[in-house]
Amino acid sequence: MRLALILLGAVVLAFVATPLLIVVPMSFSTAVSLEFPPPGWWTGYYAAYFGDARWTKPTLNSLGIAAAVAVLTVALVTPATFAVVRHRFVGKGLVNLALMLPLAVPHIVMAIGYYAFLADIQLLQTFPGIILAHTALSVPMAFLVLSANLKGFDRGLERAALSLGASPARTFLHVTLPVLWPGFAAAALFAFVQSFDETVVALFISGRDTETLPRKMFDSIRTTADPVIAVVSTLLFFAVAVLVIVPVLWRAASRRRLEPRP
Amino acid sequence: MTKPYLELQGLSKSYDGRTRALDGVDLTAAKGEFITFLGPSGSGKTTTLMLIAGFEAASAGEILVDGAPITHVPPHKRGIGIVFQNYALFPHRTALGNVMFPLEMRKVPKTQAVEKARAMLALVGLERLAERHPREMSGGQQQRVALARALVFDPALLLLDEPLGALDKNLREQLQIEIKRIQRSLGVTTIFVTHDQSEAMAMSDRIVVFKGGRIQQAGTPLEIYNRPVNDFVARFVGDSNLLPLLLTDPTAGIGEIAGIGPVRVPAQPGRKAGEAATLLLRPEGLGLAGEGAINTCRMQVETVVHYGDSALLVGHAGQTALRARLPGLVAQGITSNMEIVLSWNPASAHLMPAVMRDGFQNS
Numbered sequence: 256m257r258l259a260l261i262l263l264g265a266v267v268l269a270f271v272a273t274p275l276l277i278v279v280p281m282s283f284s285t286a287v288s289l290e291f292p293p294p295g296w297w298t299g300y301y302a303a304y305f306g307d308a309r310w311t312k313p314t315l316n317s318l319g320i321a322a323a324v325a326v327l328t329v330a331l332v333t334p335a336t337f338a339v340v341r342h343r344f345v346g347k348g349l350v351n352l353a354l355m356l357p358l359a360v361p362h363i364v365m366a367i368g369y370y371a372f373l374a375d376i377q378l379l380q381t382f383p384g385i386i387l388a389h390t391a392l393s394v395p396m397a398f399l400v401l402s403a404n405l406k407g408f409d410r411g412l413e414r415a416a417l418s419l420g421a422s423p424a425r426t427f428l429h430v431t432l433p434v435l436w437p438g439f440a441a442a443a444l445f446a447f448v449q450s451f452d453e454t455v456v457a458l459f460i461s462g463r464d465t466e467t468l469p470r471k472m473f474d475s476i477r478t479t480a481d482p483v484i485a486v487v488s489t490l491l492f493f494a495v496a497v498l499v500i501v502p503v504l505w506r507a508a509s510r511r512r513l514e515p516r517p
Numbered sequence: 518m519t520k521p522y523l524e525l526q527g528l529s530k531s532y533d534g535r536t537r538a539l540d541g542v543d544l545t546a547a548k549g550e551f552i553t554f555l556g557p558s559g560s561g562k563t564t565t566l567m568l569i570a571g572f573e574a575a576s577a578g579e580i581l582v583d584g585a586p587i588t589h590v591p592p593h594k595r596g597i598g599i600v601f602q603n604y605a606l607f608p609h610r611t612a613l614g615n616v617m618f619p620l621e622m623r624k625v626p627k628t629q630a631v632e633k634a635r636a637m638l639a640l641v642g643l644e645r646l647a648e649r650h651p652r653e654m655s656g657g658q659q660q661r662v663a664l665a666r667a668l669v670f671d672p673a674l675l676l677l678d679e680p681l682g683a684l685d686k687n688l689r690e691q692l693q694i695e696i697k698r699i700q701r702s703l704g705v706t707t708i709f710v711t712h713d714q715s716e717a718m719a720m721s722d723r724i725v726v727f728k729g730g731r732i733q734q735a736g737t738p739l740e741i742y743n744r745p746v747n748d749f750v751a752r753f754v755g756d757s758n759l760l761p762l763l764l765t766d767p768t769a770g771i772g773e774i775a776g777i778g779p780v781r782v783p784a785q786p787g788r789k790a791g792e793a794a795t796l797l798l799r800p801e802g803l804g805l806a807g808e809g810a811i812n813t814c815r816m817q818v819e820t821v822v823h824y825g826d827s828a829l830l831v832g833h834a835g836q837t838a839l840r841a842r843l844p845g846l847v848a849q850g851i852t853s854n855m856e857i858v859l860s861w862n863p864a865s866a867h868l869m870p871a872v873m874r875d876g877f878q879n880s
C-alpha cells in the first residue's frame with residue numbers, strides 16, 4: 256500500500272516534470288529545429304534570443320502589459336474587496352458573482368467577446384485593449400487573494416489607529432497598508448503572472464506592434480519551430496519559479512527572525 | 518458628587534431598528550474616576566463603550582465630555598485612549614513605534630515624541646523592551662504597551678475593553694494593581710469593561726451593572742455588594758442566598774420565611790404587611806448560632822468544601838437551598854449530613870423586591 260502510494264507520487268512527479276526535462280536540454284541544443292534528444296550542445300540560441308528584436312520586443316511588451324495589469328488590477332480590486340468583505344449592501348451576492356465570473360467563462364469565449372467589443376471601441380490590437388482584457392481576467396484571483404487576507408485582518412488595529420488620532424485615510428496608509436502589504440503583493444503577483452502567461456485572449460486581440468511573448472511563441476512554433484522557443488520557455492520557467500519561491504523563503508526566514516524570545 | 522466630567526444622557530442604540538442593544542442609559546462620571554461597566558455578554562456594556570469611543574453611532578441620546586457634546590465627533594477627533602482585549606498593537610512597529618504613533622498623528626516634533634514615548638514606556642515598566650516588536654513580547658508586556666500607547670497623548674478619557682481577559686490569573690491580578698497605580702498617578706477618567714465581578718470589585722471607584730441594555734445599578738463596590746437593588750445584581754456580584762420572604766410587620770421589621778419561620782429584618786417603614794420581598798443573605802453573613810441568638814435556622818449540610826481559610830457549606834434549611842461560608846477553623850468539625858444551627862445579624866441582611874416566579878424581579 257505504502258509502496259503503491261510512493262509509486263503513484265513518483266509517476267505524478269514525472270508527469271509534471273518531464274516537459275521541463277525535455278524543454279531545458281532543448282534550449283541548449285545545436286539542432287536547427289526543435290529536436291529531442293539534442294544532437295549537440297551550445298548556448299547560441301540564448302544569444303539569438305537576447306539579440307533578436309523579434310523576441311525581445313514581445314518580451315518587453317509582455318513585461319510592460321503585465322506590470323500595468325498588476326497595478327490596475329490591485330487598484331480596482333482593493334476597493335471592491337473592502338466593500339464586499341466589510342459591508343453589507345443590496346446586490347452584494349451579484350457583485351461577488353460578477354467579480355468571479357471571468358473564472359467561470361472559458362477564455363476562448365472571453366476572447367471572442369473582447370475581439371468584437373474592443374474593435375467597436377477602437378482598442379483592438381492596442382496596449383490599452385490588452386491591458387483591460389487581462390485585468391478583467393486577473394480580477395477573480397486577485398480578489399480571492401486579497402479578500403482572504405482582509406478577512407484575516409484584525410479590524411481592531413484600525414479602530415486603535417482611529418482612537419489614537421489617525422484619520423481614516425492615514426489609518427489606511429499607516430496601518431492597513433503596511434500590515435496587509437503581503438496580501439497586496441500576492442494579488443499583484445498573481446495578476447502579473449496571469450497576464451504574462453495569458454495566450455488565448457492575446458492571440459485574438461494583440462497585433463503586430465503589441466504582440467505578447469506567448470503569442471510570439473505560438474506563432475513561432477507554427478511557422479519555424481525555432482529552438483529559441485525552448486530558450487524562452489526555460490527562462491520563463493526560472494523567472495516564475497523565482498517569483499514564487501523567493502517570497503516563500505523570505506517569509507520562512509522572517510518568521511525565524513521574529514520567533515518570540517524568552 | 519463633584520462637577521460631572523463624562524455625561525451619558527438617554528443613550529440608546531439599535532442595530533436593526535427594532536430591538537435595542539442599549540436602552541436609555543444615563544450616567545455621569547467625575548474627573549479622575551475609575552468606573553467599571555459590569556455585566557454578562559450582550560448586556561450593553563461593550564456597546565456603551567463603543568458609543569463613547571465613536572466606533573458606533575448612537576441611535577438616540579447625547580455624550581458629553583467636560584460639558585462639550587461629542588456624540589457626532591468622529592472617533593479620531595475624540596482624543597480617547599482605548600486598550601483592546603486583544604491588544605491591537607501594530608505588528609509592523611516596535612513597542613516604541615506603537616507608543617509614538619498617536620504623537621506622530623498629532624505632529625509632535627520627533628525628539629519630543631521619542632522622549633515622551635520613552636517616559637510612558639518607563640511608567641509601565643517596559644523601557645528596556647522599547648525596540649521589540651509585539652510578537653517578540655509576552656501577553657502581559659503587550660498589554661502594557663497598549664496601555665502606554667493609549668495614555669501617551671494625555672487622552673480625555675481612558676477606555677479599557679476587557680483588557681485582562683486573555684491573561685492568566687496571577688498576571689491579571691498583578692496588572693490590576695499596575696493599571697490602578699498608573700490610572701491614579703495620571704488622574705485620567707477611566708471606564709473599564711469586564712464581566713469579571715472580582716476584577717470590578719478590586720479596581721473600581723464605582724461599578725455600573727448592566728443587563729439587557731439598561732443600567733441596573735450604579736454605586737461603589739460595597740454599595741453594589743451590600744445593597745443590590747435586585748436579585749440580578751445580587752447574583753452577579755458575589756455569592757448569595759436569595760430567600761423569598763413575607764413581610765408580617767414592616768414597621769417593626771419582622772417577616773416570615775417559609776420553612777425557617779419568623780425572622781428580624783431591617784425596618785421597612787411605608788411598606789404594607791403581607792407584601793412579598795426577597796431577603797439577601799451573603800453566605801459569609803451566616804455563622805454558627807450562639808446562646809440566645811435571634812434569626813436562627815437549622816441547616817441540613819449536604820456538602821462541605823474546605824478552602825483552608827474558609828469553608829463553604831451547601832445544604833437546605835427546610836425547603837430552601839442555603840449556602841454558608843464559615844471561617845476555616847470554625848468549620849473544621851462540620852461534615853456532610855450534619856445538622857447545624859446558623860444565625861445572622863438582622864443588619865447584615867438586605868431586603869430587595871420579590872422575585873417573580875419566572876425569574877424576573879417585580880418592580
